[in-house]
Amino acid sequence: MSGIEGTIIKGVGGSYYVSVSDGLVECHARGKLRRAEQTPMVGDRVSLAMGKDGTGSIEKIQPRKNFLIRPSVANIDALLVVCAAASPQPDLGLLDKLLAIAASKGIEGVVCVNKTDLVSDAQAHELAEIYSRAGYKTLTACAKTQAGVDQICGLIRGRTVAFAGLSGVGKSSLLSLITGRELQVGDVSRIERGRHTTRHVELIPARGGFVLDTPGFSRLEVEGIKAQELRLYFPEMEKLEGQCRFRGCTHTAEPDCAVISAVKTGDIAQSRYESYRQMYETLKDIKEWEENK
Numbered sequence: 001m002s003g004i005e006g007t008i009i010k011g012v013g014g015s016y017y018v019s020v021s022d023g024l025v026e027c028h029a030r031g032k033l034r035r036a037e038q039t040p041m042v043g044d045r046v047s048l049a050m051g052k053d054g055t056g057s058i059e060k061i062q063p064r065k066n067f068l069i070r071p072s073v074a075n076i077d078a079l080l081v082v083c084a085a086a087s088p089q090p091d092l093g094l095l096d097k098l099l100a101i102a103a104s105k106g107i108e109g110v111v112c113v114n115k116t117d118l119v120s121d122a123q124a125h126e127l128a129e130i131y132s133r134a135g136y137k138t139l140t141a142c143a144k145t146q147a148g149v150d151q152i153c154g155l156i157r158g159r160t161v162a163f164a165g166l167s168g169v170g171k172s173s174l175l176s177l178i179t180g181r182e183l184q185v186g187d188v189s190r191i192e193r194g195r196h197t198t199r200h201v202e203l204i205p206a207r208g209g210f211v212l213d214t215p216g217f218s219r220l221e222v223e224g225i226k227a228q229e230l231r232l233y234f235p236e237m238e239k240l241e242g243q244c245r246f247r248g249c250t251h252t253a254e255p256d257c258a259v260i261s262a263v264k265t266g267d268i269a270q271s272r273y274e275s276y277r278q279m280y281e282t283l284k285d286i287k288e289w290e291e292n293k
Contacts, residue, residue, distance in 0.1 A: 005046070008044045041072055043067075081111055085127060116140050161210070
């Protein structure tokens with residue numbers, strides 16, 4: 001039987017596990033995919049042919065709307081970046097970097113301020129407002145009291161949502177509440193082979209969609225982003241496009257820069273602008289051959 005479609009939720013040692021409408025099918029990739037140098041990825045939408053033994057073969061990989069190399073996953077709809085209101089103190093530079101990376105891949109960036117029980121309502125609101133004013137969907141949550149969990153579940157329904165954030169921000173606690181699985185920090189599938197443990201990316205079905213823990217995402221660099229394009233991945237800067245005196249303004253030192261003016265008036269948060277400047281300085285020193293290597 002052919003014509004069955006599903007989503008790859010896990011790949012282990014040449015076998016792929018595909019979620020279909022009535023369950024999970026263990027599959028292998030057809031040789032024609034290897035010959036075409038097409039390697040299935042977790043998150044791929046695929047077409048299957050079923051064998052008599054109940055296993056399947058992947059016949060076709062549907063076009064990807066996006067993909068990441070580290071972690072290796074495709075077709076992410078949203079990246080939920082979790083930061084703690086306190087303990088640990090929020091790392092806004094990392095938060096801004098992750099949001100820029102997501103935007104560069106065509107992934108919706110969503111901010112979740114967790115551990116709101118550790119600060120006053122005003123402090124939690126002040127942190128969340130930095131990002132809501134910048135144009136991001138922003139949620140507040142508390143895994144301890146389960147506040148905000150329903151909002152996160154609504155974000156997941158019908159979509160694939162990756163979770164990212166530093167250790168200790170409560171990401172795994174939120175995932176455990178959402179999935180009903182007791183997840184540890186950076187929990188992924190593990191296959192024991194002798195003394196070695198291999199870690200695998202896995203989509204977890206939850207709330208009518210899929211969630212993905214991305215322990216490696218916080219270590220990503222802003223690879224593949226050109227310095228002159230960075231402003232497009234900061235929505236509060238992108239909407240001011242064309243309002244500076246000079247075409248191609250870098251928003252770093254030019255006179256009559258609309259972005260710098262917005263920072264001075266408080267319309268753009270100082271922390272966001274500092275993150276932009278730091279990323280820009282890193283990216284402008286990357287030569288074109290380094291970008292393409």
